[in-house]
Amino acid sequence: MSSPLSEEEQNQLVYSDDPHHPANLICELCRNFYTLGWVTGTGGGISIRKEDHIYIAPSGVQKERLAPENMFVMEYPSLNYLRLPESLKPSACTPLFLAAYDKGAGACIHTHSQWAVLVTLINKGKTFKIANTEMIKGIPCPSRKGYFGYHDTLEIPIIENTAHEEDLRDSLAQAIADYPDTSAVLVRRHGVYVWGDTVWKAKTQAECYDYLFQLAVEMTKLGLDPAGPIEPVQD
Ligand SMILES: CSCCC(=O)C(=O)COP(=O)(O)O
Numbered sequence: 001m002s003s004p005l006s007e008e009e010q011n012q013l014v015y016s017d018d019p020h021h022p023a024n025l026i027c028e029l030c031r032n033f034y035t036l037g038w039v040t041g042t043g044g045g046i047s048i049r050k051e052d053h054i055y056i057a058p059s060g061v062q063k064e065r066l067a068p069e070n071m072f073v074m075e076y077p078s079l080n081y082l083r084l085p086e087s088l089k090p091s092a093c094t095p096l097f098l099a100a101y102d103k104g105a106g107a108c109i110h111t112h113s114q115w116a117v118l119v120t121l122i123n124k125g126k127t128f129k130i131a132n133t134e135m136i137k138g139i140p141c142p143s144r145k146g147y148f149g150y151h152d153t154l155e156i157p158i159i160e161n162t163a164h165e166e167d168l169r170d171s172l173a174q175a176i177a178d179y180p181d182t183s184a185v186l187v188r189r190h191g192v193y194v195w196g197d198t199v200w201k202a203k204t205q206a207e208c209y210d211y212l213f214q215l216a217v218e219m220t221k222l223g224l225d226p227a228g229p230i231e232p233v234q235d
């Protein structure tokens with residue numbers, strides 16, 4: 001792989017004084033996600049799309065220590081790399097991020113949150129469900145051109161893990177096709193992929209999902225069904 005751009009042109013793609021530039025945001029958000037336990041031990045991460053450029057972090061590096069100069073830039077939809085930092089490989093999550101971009105996403109987050117992993121262990125089937133919970137209202141419902149409601153049952157597909165991250169692509173793409181309203185796919189014993197129209201929507205949705213995963217785990221520990229009905233108020 002090589003870039004058609006000069007070194008100077010490649011660097012112009014990632015060096016910016018604007019804190020909202022994708023190369024700067026990926027570094028800032030990965031530091032934030034590290035404190036949440038989402039991207040520890042080099043795993044997980046975030047990719048951001050800006051117009052026809054997709055920003056991707058390197059694979060197998062400490063995500064909380066990223067710098068803009070470490071970023072790969074891919075042209076979308078040609079999928080040609082415009083920037084390839086030396087001695088680094090693009091995130092193994094890249095084919096998964098691309099599946100989200102093919103659905104119109106502006107950013108995609110992959111976390112190794114233990115709440116996401118636990119939810120896939122508690123729910124042995126092909127989906128995780130939760131209902132009657134306020135934070136469901138933070139999750140978009142594209143078919144309604146709005147958001148899920150408090151009384152809705154949110155259903156998130158679970159796919160089986162593979163030995164190599166990139167081999168998850170086909171099953172993730174199938175889950176997206178099977179659940180057209182979903183903006184997240186859980187990966188059993190691994191974590192979750194969450195995407196949104198913008199980087200900030202992807203971030204807040206990932207926070208809502210993580211909250212719901214934790215709540216579901218704690219409810220299950222208490223013998224409560226996360227997808228169960230609202231109990232009548234007792235006098
Ligand atoms: C210890 S991380 C194992 C691989 C993984 O699950 C992952 O998310 C790796 O992502 P990367 O961006 O480092 O390729």
Ligand SMILES: [Zn+2]
Pocket residue numbers: 043044110112165190191
């Ligand atoms: Zn992973």
